[in-house]
Amino acid sequence: xxxxxxxxKRLLQGVFVVWGVITIVFGLRVIAPGDPANVLLPPDVxxxxxxxxxxxxxxxxxxxxxxxxxxxxxAAGVPEGxxxxxxxxxVGGLGLGTSLTTGxxxxxxxxxxxxATLELAIMATVVAIIIAIPLGVVSATNRHSGxxxxxxxxxxxxxxxxxxxxxxxxxxxxxxxxNLFPTSQRAIGVPxxxxxxxxxxxxxxxxxxxxxxxxxxxxAITLGTYFTALITRLTRSGMLDELGKTYVRASRAKGLxxxxxxYKHVLRNTLIPIITVVGLQLGTLVGGAVITEFVFDWPxxxxxxxxSINSRDWPMVQGSLIxxxxxxxxxxxxxxxxxxxxxxxxGFD
Amino acid sequence: MSHTGHRDxxxxxxxxxxxxxxxxxxxxxxxxxxxxxxxxxxxxIVGESGSGKSVTALSAIDLVDSPGEVTGGEVWLxxxxxxxxxxxxxxxxxxxxxxxxxxxxxxxxxSLRGPKFSMIFQDPMSSFNPSLxxxxxxxxxxxxxxxxxxxxxxxxxxxxxxxLGKLLFDSVVPGREYxxxxxxxxxxxxxxxxxxxxxxxxxxxxxxxxxxGMLQRAMVAQALAGEPDVLFADEPTTALDVxxxxxxxxxxRDIQQDRGMSVVLITxxxxxxxxxxxxxxxxxxxxxxxxxxxxxxxxEPTHPYTQGLLGSIPDVDDPAPRLxxxxxxVPNLIDSEMPxxxxxxxxxxxxxESCLEHPEERxxxxxxxxxxRCVLADGEYDPERALDESHFEGGDGE
Numbered sequence: 001x002x003x004x005x006x007x008x009k010r011l012l013q014g015v016f017v018v019w020g021v022i023t024i025v026f027g028l029r030v031i032a033p034g035d036p037a038n039v040l041l042p043p044d045v046x047x048x049x050x051x052x053x054x055x056x057x058x059x060x061x062x063x064x065x066x067x068x069x070x071x072x073x074x075a076a077g078v079p080e081g082x083x084x085x086x087x088x089x090x091v092g093g094l095g096l097g098t099s100l101t102t103g104x105x106x107x108x109x110x111x112x113x114x115x116a117t118l119e120l121a122i123m124a125t126v127v128a129i130i131i132a133i134p135l136g137v138v139s140a141t142n143r144h145s146g147x148x149x150x151x152x153x154x155x156x157x158x159x160x161x162x163x164x165x166x167x168x169x170x171x172x173x174x175x176x177x178x179n180l181f182p183t184s185q186r187a188i189g190v191p192x193x194x195x196x197x198x199x200x201x202x203x204x205x206x207x208x209x210x211x212x213x214x215x216x217x218x219x220a221i222t223l224g225t226y227f228t229a230l231i232t233r234l235t236r237s238g239m240l241d242e243l244g245k246t247y248v249r250a251s252r253a254k255g256l257x258x259x260x261x262x263y264k265h266v267l268r269n270t271l272i273p274i275i276t277v278v279g280l281q282l283g284t285l286v287g288g289a290v291i292t293e294f295v296f297d298w299p300x301x302x303x304x305x306x307x308s309i310n311s312r313d314w315p316m317v318q319g320s321l322i323x324x325x326x327x328x329x330x331x332x333x334x335x336x337x338x339x340x341x342x343x344x345x346x347g348f349d
Numbered sequence: 350m351s352h353t354g355h356r357d358x359x360x361x362x363x364x365x366x367x368x369x370x371x372x373x374x375x376x377x378x379x380x381x382x383x384x385x386x387x388x389x390x391x392x393x394i395v396g397e398s399g400s401g402k403s404v405t406a407l408s409a410i411d412l413v414d415s416p417g418e419v420t421g422g423e424v425w426l427x428x429x430x431x432x433x434x435x436x437x438x439x440x441x442x443x444x445x446x447x448x449x450x451x452x453x454x455x456x457x458x459x460s461l462r463g464p465k466f467s468m469i470f471q472d473p474m475s476s477f478n479p480s481l482x483x484x485x486x487x488x489x490x491x492x493x494x495x496x497x498x499x500x501x502x503x504x505x506x507x508x509x510x511x512x513l514g515k516l517l518f519d520s521v522v523p524g525r526e527y528x529x530x531x532x533x534x535x536x537x538x539x540x541x542x543x544x545x546x547x548x549x550x551x552x553x554x555x556x557x558x559x560x561x562g563m564l565q566r567a568m569v570a571q572a573l574a575g576e577p578d579v580l581f582a583d584e585p586t587t588a589l590d591v592x593x594x595x596x597x598x599x600x601x602r603d604i605q606q607d608r609g610m611s612v613v614l615i616t617x618x619x620x621x622x623x624x625x626x627x628x629x630x631x632x633x634x635x636x637x638x639x640x641x642x643x644x645x646x647x648x649e650p651t652h653p654y655t656q657g658l659l660g661s662i663p664d665v666d667d668p669a670p671r672l673x674x675x676x677x678x679v680p681n682l683i684d685s686e687m688p689x690x691x692x693x694x695x696x697x698x699x700x701x702e703s704c705l706e707h708p709e710e711r712x713x714x715x716x717x718x719x720x721x722r723c724v725l726a727d728g729e730y731d732p733e734r735a736l737d738e739s740h741f742e743g744g745d746g747e
Binding site for chain 2: 342344
């Protein structure tokens, strides 16, 4: 199967997955306690006004009508948004509606939070890969030595440390005691840095980048520690597994230097399953940075989600969840494509 | 070093001993094994599973992995250049044109794999890296030697100048792979020489796209890439269909004769030995119990184990009503359980009181180059002195 057909097939599957998510999210709103009208109105409101608000929100319609409106709204809004992007116009609401609390477009609020979450997830992944893979390699190739025991201890600690605790500890020690890093928030984002670059303010962009790095360090470490530990373990055990295979002995028998055997053969084969885990984990990080974002007051999707749940802002909750699920699906398609390119035994089918 | 060797000797292995340190205890996989490989011959090593045949070959070319370790012995290779190079530095490691590989630095030993030794394995499917093309893997073996001859100094370093950084860089930047176009062309030539049709196309395919027989041919091509003097073939046909087995054996012999190289053929199949080999060594419990020319060992077997092995082959012309098995089982080679007596005594129909002492390898009377690790080599069986069951505490054979 060709790459194009593979991608089309996976995208179609992805559409169905997202549809499923939309349905579940709708169902959650239906069964969750708390009437959205109560959020909007003071408790002692006139019942007629209340009736009017419920009717405006469409909440007095039968469920299937509400569901139909919700799904068709998104089904019409997304192509329109894509068209607007191509034409260089503002994206529009994507059928996600408006916030109950602020009255602003859900799509634009989520759109503004998304870069912060992506930055955090990607930085955490990059940190994890940079630390974990060399650590795993050293660990596996020096089995039962000091570095191996150190790496194993580190990964055990990393896997068992809850990240809300780690985040708070990092803040207390590095930010409060030693004043090395800011305690919270995000002073500038990657889109802001790009704006400065496009405006030709190179120096300001450089400063912005350093500031960004300064602010994102602690959240990225907090979010990435578990992931680092996980990949270290996977790399170590995967590499030990590969080193025991006959082809390694055959490569040595034909005279290859140890570096080629280790890196060109063994490490490459070890990375094949790791790509899958990294991809799945990246998807999880996009949705699962909620706690880290909360601890560091990081203005990402997780914050939006928590705040909107607290205020029963259902359109906002639905919008965030749908965007997170789309992110998950996209990441998985990218990973599967990469996996197929790296592993010749798996075809596009 | 003994000076009793044959003048065509290419490799003389003496008292090679390999131990595995496992959780169950020390395993004596190879016990004081001696053999020699001559120019332009096929030497067979035959024995049951677990008798130490493969580990013997791996020990000779320094490929034993942890928890195994070669703990003793000498591996003398005839190489005038190396002998000259090390004569001043380490005189103990040099004897005439021979060098003892066990006394040479590790890097030098590694550099000999490819141009001096190569090895093919039992299961071709697992002996290739599944995620690189067959052509690329053969080209690698060519490339190592190409770079080695271009820069002999770096040949012996552990990385050969290709550290992780360079490898990562090369794998990311297109057109900067490890192998060169010349090596890849040579790989196609090699595939052609081992009888693979459409070698240009097949070189671009992955191992899983090959059949077992074709892949074993490719394995042979890979082993030939460094133009080795000695090819160790470890059960090269065991994983293949019977019809394919014959083809691979023919290929091995043709290549051996065309190139005038030597082959050490390791197998449990006496038929393969009879068909292919000039000389043969029989292994039992980590030892070579008998060795000599094919005729000497097969026609006049001296060691009762060899006699038992040959007696267990069905004969089409003279079908015996029952095959004669060797009673009992192979010992498990764990050091603490190995007896002081001859390892075969428990199962031997001709065990005598003198077998309670572990026998040395001795020349078979009246035969040139035929030795056996058995008192019968230079003595007669005396039923008066036979051992009975009471000498073996709880033997396996009851």
